[in-house]
Amino acid sequence: MPEFSAFVAERDDVVAIGLEIGDEERAEVDAFLAKRPVVYPIAQVPMSDPPADFGAPRGLPTTYLIAPDGTVAKKFMGPVTRRDLEQVIAGHRAG
Numbered sequence: 001m002p003e004f005s006a007f008v009a010e011r012d013d014v015v016a017i018g019l020e021i022g023d024e025e026r027a028e029v030d031a032f033l034a035k036r037p038v039v040y041p042i043a044q045v046p047m048s049d050p051p052a053d054f055g056a057p058r059g060l061p062t063t064y065l066i067a068p069d070g071t072v073a074k075k076f077m078g079p080v081t082r083r084d085l086e087q088v089i090a091g092h093r094a095g
Contacts, residue, residue: 004063005038007082014089016040021057022047067092 008016020029020042029044050056053072054064063076065088074088 001036001038001061003082004080004085005040007085009039014085018042019045019051021045021050065089065092 004016008014016039018038018040022044023046024044026044029042033042045051047056054062059077061076061079063080065073065076065085067073073092076084
């Protein structure tokens with residue numbers, strides 16, 4: 001999360017929204033974020049009602065990069081590096 005958050009903070013062309021999919025109380029989420037702060041908002045989504053376009057995650061973390069046209073440019077399962085993000089964004093712009 002720190003590298004992802006730093007990447008978002010440094011880019012004017014990137015917007016992030018975190019989804020906490022589970023049944024944790026908001027206080028638990030806030031305590032977690034107090035120890036691992038991020039620059040983007042975190043929304044809570046019940047495990048029983050994940051976003052229809054994504055479904056329940058099959059591993060954590062799961063990251064979706066959404067292109068400006070609203071399509072999924074790339075789905076990552078597991079940790080994501082700055083280089084991963086930069087490559088997808090550069091490839092999407094070129095293609």
